[in-house]
Every structure is written in C-alpha cells, then in structure tokens.
Amino acid sequence: MRIQVIFGILWIFTQAAMGLLFQDPVVCRFTESNQCYVALGQRLHLPMPLEDGFDLKIIDKTSTHHLILKYRKTQSNPPKPNPPRWQFVIDNKTMILTSAERSDSGTYTLDTTDAKGTLKGNYTLQLNIEAEVSSVKLSYSCLSPGVMKVYCSADGDNLRFNWTSDLNTLPQLENGNSTLTLNKDHHGKVTCHVENHVSYNYNTTELHPCPGPTTAVVTSTLSNDGLLFQDPVVCSFNQSNQCYVALGQRLHLPMPLEDRFDLKITDKTSTSRLILKYRKTQSNPPKPNPPRWQFGNDNKTMILTSAERNDSGTYTLDTTDANGNLKGNYILQLNIEAAVSSVKVWYGCLSFDVAKAHCSADGDNLRFTWTADLNTITQLEDANSTLLLDKSHHGNITCHVENHVSRVRNTIELHPCPGFMVFVSVWLCEVIILLSLLVGAFCIYNRIYRKQKITENQEAL
Numbered sequence: 069m070r071i072q073v074i075f076g077i078l079w080i081f082t083q084a085a086m087g088l089l090f091q092d093p094v095v096c097r098f099t100e101s102n103q104c105y106v107a108l109g110q111r112l113h114l115p116m117p118l119e120d121g122f123d124l125k126i127i128d129k130t131s132t133h134h135l136i137l138k139y140r141k142t143q144s145n146p147p148k149p150n151p152p153r154w155q156f157v158i159d160n161k162t163m164i165l166t167s168a169e170r171s172d173s174g175t176y177t178l179d180t181t182d183a184k185g186t187l188k189g190n191y192t193l194q195l196n197i198e199a200e201v202s203s204v205k206l207s208y209s210c211l212s213p214g215v216m217k218v219y220c221s222a223d224g225d226n227l228r229f230n231w232t233s234d235l236n237t238l239p240q241l242e243n244g245n246s247t248l249t250l251n252k253d254h255h256g257k258v259t260c261h262v263e264n265h266v267s268y269n270y271n272t273t274e275l276h277p278c279p280g281p282t283t284a285v286v287t288s289t290l291s292n293d294g295l296l297f298q299d300p301v302v303c304s305f306n307q308s309n310q311c312y313v314a315l316g317q318r319l320h321l322p323m324p325l326e327d328r329f330d331l332k333i334t335d336k337t338s339t340s341r342l343i344l345k346y347r348k349t350q351s352n353p354p355k356p357n358p359p360r361w362q363f364g365n366d367n368k369t370m371i372l373t374s375a376e377r378n379d380s381g382t383y384t385l386d387t388t389d390a391n392g393n394l395k396g397n398y399i400l401q402l403n404i405e406a407a408v409s410s411v412k413v414w415y416g417c418l419s420f421d422v423a424k425a426h427c428s429a430d431g432d433n434l435r436f437t438w439t440a441d442l443n444t445i446t447q448l449e450d451a452n453s454t455l456l457l458d459k460s461h462h463g464n465i466t467c468h469v470e471n472h473v474s475r476v477r478n479t480i481e482l483h484p485c486p487g488f489m490v491f492v493s494v495w496l497c498e499v500i501i502l503l504s505l506l507v508g509a510f511c512i513y514n515r516i517y518r519k520q521k522i523t524e525n526q527e528a529l
C-alpha cells in the first residue's frame with residue numbers, strides 16, 4: 069500500500085515535468101552555441117574538452133570572476149570544483165550540476181592549455197537559469213456591454229504570452245501580452261499559451277457573451293470567472309427565501325416602498341440584531357448598522373459592497389403603514405459562499421491497470437462531478453473528489469467543481485499506466501530505495517549510539 073502511494077507521487081512528478089522543453093539532464097556544450105537555458109532545479113551536464121589542462125570560470129551578473137575548476141592532467145588527485153554543488157566526473161570529463169539555481173546564471177569561460185601550459189583555445193558560454201512556466205490561470209470580465217477583457221497569469225521567469233481561439237480569429241496586436249480585449253462577437257474557447265526558454269504551458273477558458281446593454285451595472289464586474297451570478301447580486305424579499313452570494317461580491321437588497329419598515333438579521337448563533345429602522349417621516353435618512361451596509365434612500369436599496377461570511381443569516385423584514393399597522397413580513401435566508409477556485413486535477417497509477425484521478429479546489433460547500441470525452445466513466449465515484457479508472461481509460465477527463473455561487477472545471481489528459489514490467493521494476497526500485505534508507509538510518513543510529521557509549525565509558529573512567 070505504502071509503495072503504491074510513493075509510485076503515485078513519482079508519476080505526478082513526471083506529469084508536472086511534461087511542460088519542459090529539454091530532457092533532464094540538459095547537456096550544454098562550449099563548442100555548440102554560446103547560449104544555454106536550463107530550468108530551475110534541473111540537472112545540467114557540461115562536457116569539458118579532452119585537453120591536458122583547462123580553467124573553468126564564471127563571471128556572474130555583478131561582473132565578479134570566480135574560478136570553478138582548474139584541471140591539469142598531471143595532477144595525482146582529481147580536482148574538486150568550487151562551489152561543491154558542481155561535480156567533476158574525471159572518467160568522461162563532465163561537469164555536473166544536480167539542481168540548477170538562479171545564481172548559476174552567468175558567463176562561463178573556458179581556457180584550455182597543452183601539456184606545456186601554452187594557451188590552446190578559449191570559449192565562452194552564457195548560462196541562463198529560468199523557473200519553468202506553472203499555474204497558468206485565465207479569467208475574464210465584461211468591461212462594458214460590448215467589450216470583454218481576458219486575463220492570463222502564470223508563474224515563471226521571462227514569460228511570453230500568446231493567444232488562440234477555436235471559433236474566432238483574435239486581434240493580432242495584443243499577442244504577446246497577458247491581457248486580451250475582445251468585442252462581443254467573441255464566444256467559445258480561448259487558450260492562453262505561456263512559454264519561456266525552458267518550458268511551455270497553457271490553459272483554456274470558455275467565454276460566455278457579456279450581458280446586453282439592458283443590464284446596467286456590469287462595469288464593476290471584477291475577474292469573477294466562473295461565478296453564476298452577475299455582480300451585483302440582487303436578492304429580493306418577495307422572490308424566494310434563499311439567496312446565494314459569493315464572498316466579496318456586491319449585494320443589492322431592494323426594500324419595499326412602504327411608509328415604515330424594520331430590517332433584522334438572525335445570525336447562526338440565533339442572535340437577532342436590528343440593521344435598519346426606516347420611517348418615511350424621518351428628516352435624515354437612517355443609517356444601517358453595521359455601517360458596511362449602505363442605504364440608498366432614493367431607490368430604497370440596501371447595498372453591501374463586499375459580502376462577508378458573517379453576513380450569512382436569516383433576514384426578516386416587517387413593514388407597517390403610516391399609522392403603524394402591520395402590512396407584511398418577509399423572510400430571506402442569505403448564504404455567503406467562497407467561490408470555487410484553484411481547481412487542480414492530477415492522477416497516479418495504483419497498479420499497471422488502475423489509475424486514480426484526484427481533484428482539489430478551494431471554496432465552500434464544494435460538489436465534484438467528472439466527465440470524460442472518450443470513455444463513459446463507469447466506476448464513477450460521483451460527488452467525490454477522487455475517481456478510479458481502469459486501463460481502458462485514456463483521453464481527457466474533466467473535473468467539474470461547483471457550489472451555489474460558482475462553477476469551475478479543469479481537464480487533464482490521461483496517459484496509459486506503464487506496463488506490468490515497468491510497474492514491477494519501479495516497484496522494486498522503491499523497495500530498494502526504502503531498504504537502503506533503512507540501512508542508512510540504522511548505520512547513523514549505530515554510529516551515534518557507539519560514540520555516546522565511548523563518551524560514557526570515558527566519563528566513567
């Protein structure tokens with residue numbers, strides 16, 4: 069069971085590295101090109117010439133020169149690189165960096181000499197370490213009834229953005245930019261491609277038409293991608309007694325055009341509190357409490373600029389006429405939920421013929437469903453964030469996550485699990501790694517224990 073978990077993690081790692089443009093290890097050569105790009109954390113091999121002697125130096129971005137390795141064939145011991153993160157394999161004269169760091173970027177110079185110490189050649193190589201592209205996120209908002217703006221963000225160094233669309237041709241001018249402005253004719257899917265020198269990644273979102281000019285307040289819509297209700301959400305006491313608003317969203321609550329009303333909230337600790345007491349005869353408009361609520365006296369609308377979780381509760385409204393006779397009372401259940409975000413999908417091979425897909429997301433009251441484009445998902449653990457798949461499954465699977473206020477999905481492409489032999493060999497490797505870790509731990513323990521024993525004996529003497 070434990071072994072399977074470890075295998076799953078290794079497989080996920082392979083998935084994550086699929087966006088890299090160069091195979092691990094990256095091999096850079098002084099003789100090929102003078103530019104070399106390596107991803108942060110990647111392994112680098114740097115073959116040295118087969119000369120009698122050479123000096124390898126780095127000039128970092130502060131123009132400081134630093135000797136990394138001085139090699140003379142006549143030396144009795146192989147030379148040790150400085151910093152020791154570099155290793156020098158003397159058999160095949162290769163410099164190896166196990167995990168490249170940003171500080172390894174710089175200009176590398178190599179001077180070679182013959183046995184007599186005469187200069188034979190000099191070479192230069194520019195090494196650039198870049199963090200690979202990750203977490204490509206897309207969102208869009210309606211700027212005005214006709215115009216929408218699509219945003220793309222990603223982590224990584226020296227990012228270049230590019231856009232494609234399945235239904236429309238995109239305006240070329242904004243290519244290479246992380247935002248894209250579209251007119252209302254645009255719908256369907258847009259894809260943001262992000263690349264740098266070491267990796268490539270992309271993400272796709274489906275655009276829905278912006279609301280027409282009859283919906284007035286669309287300009288305040290922020291990047292609420294995936295939200296089910298337009299900002300502001302309008303809840304009303306006469307419609308339904310349930311109202312769902314996303315955390316941070318704006319809420320409008322129209323009040324009746326009566327002479328008097330009292331608006332109260334009963335929160336989840338059953339505490340009742342008066343929010344607004346309105347009397348038409350008052351000279352000054354009443355002030356809501358808490359002051360996060362605003363009361364628009366002109367159109368009798370209560371406005372909450374940014375809903376908080378503690379605004380959830382049962383709202384009651386009692387209306388009376390000018391003489392104080394009860395005219396009506398209403399109840400509204402207000403529910404504030406954090407929108408679905410950060411939907412991640414990944415999978416691991418449990419054995420050579422069974423894969424398990426996982427989906428995770430942030431947000432309140434999440435519900436998960438799965439769909440597949442090529443297979444019908446039979447072993448569906450619906451409403452669950454994990455999914456077991458047998459080996460007939462391949463192609464794309466999509467995890468849909470929704471709650472009352474939003475809906476987001478994410479798709480992953482399934483690759484067949486490695487065959488039986490590969491699985492068994494990886495399995496064996498894991499066993500061997502675990503065993504060697506155990507033996508290592510035992511040796512260290514033994515050594516410390518013996519040292520302690522010796523010290524105790526000495527103290528006893």
Ligand SMILES: *[C@@H]1O[C@H](CO)[C@@H](O)[C@H](O)[C@H]1NC(C)=O
Pocket residue numbers: 113115157160162
């Ligand atoms: C040099 O030897 C190292 C260690 O055995 C190996 O990882 C590397 O691939 C070799 N490089 C070449 C160019 O053969």
Ligand SMILES: *[C@@H]1O[C@H](CO)[C@@H](O)[C@H](O)[C@H]1NC(C)=O
Pocket residue numbers: 187189190
């Ligand atoms: C390096 O080689 C070039 C010609 O290839 C030569 O002009 C230059 O002087 C050399 N630099 C050193 C430091 O020897």
Ligand SMILES: *[C@@H]1O[C@H](CO)[C@@H](O)[C@H](O)[C@H]1NC(C)=O
Pocket residue numbers: 304305306307322323324325
């Ligand atoms: C519900 O209330 C709103 C505002 O108070 C009002 O504009 C609307 O006409 C009412 N709807 C119905 C069906 O009574």
Ligand SMILES: *[C@@H]1O[C@H](CO)[C@@H](O)[C@H](O)[C@H]1NC(C)=O
Pocket residue numbers: 285320322364367369
């Ligand atoms: C009421 O007025 C406020 C402030 O001007 C406005 O934001 C809101 O949209 C109005 N509500 C209605 C229902 O007209």
Ligand SMILES: *[C@@H]1O[C@H](CO)[C@@H](O)[C@H](O)[C@H]1NC(C)=O
Pocket residue numbers: 376378379
């Ligand atoms: C509700 O939460 C907000 C922010 O978390 C806080 O400022 C406010 O005091 C809270 N209100 C109540 C009534 O607890």
Ligand SMILES: *[C@@H]1O[C@H](CO)[C@@H](O)[C@H](O)[C@H]1NC(C)=O
Pocket residue numbers: 449450451452453454
């Ligand atoms: C979700 O999956 C887990 C593990 O497979 C299982 O224990 C749990 O009962 C499932 N939950 C539902 C709601 O199906």
Ligand SMILES: *[C@@H]1O[C@H](CO)[C@@H](O)[C@H](O)[C@H]1NC(C)=O
Pocket residue numbers: 272441462463464479481
């Ligand atoms: C999965 O989706 C991606 C992106 O939409 C697409 O490029 C790929 O061809 C799909 N794979 C299959 C097997 O349909």
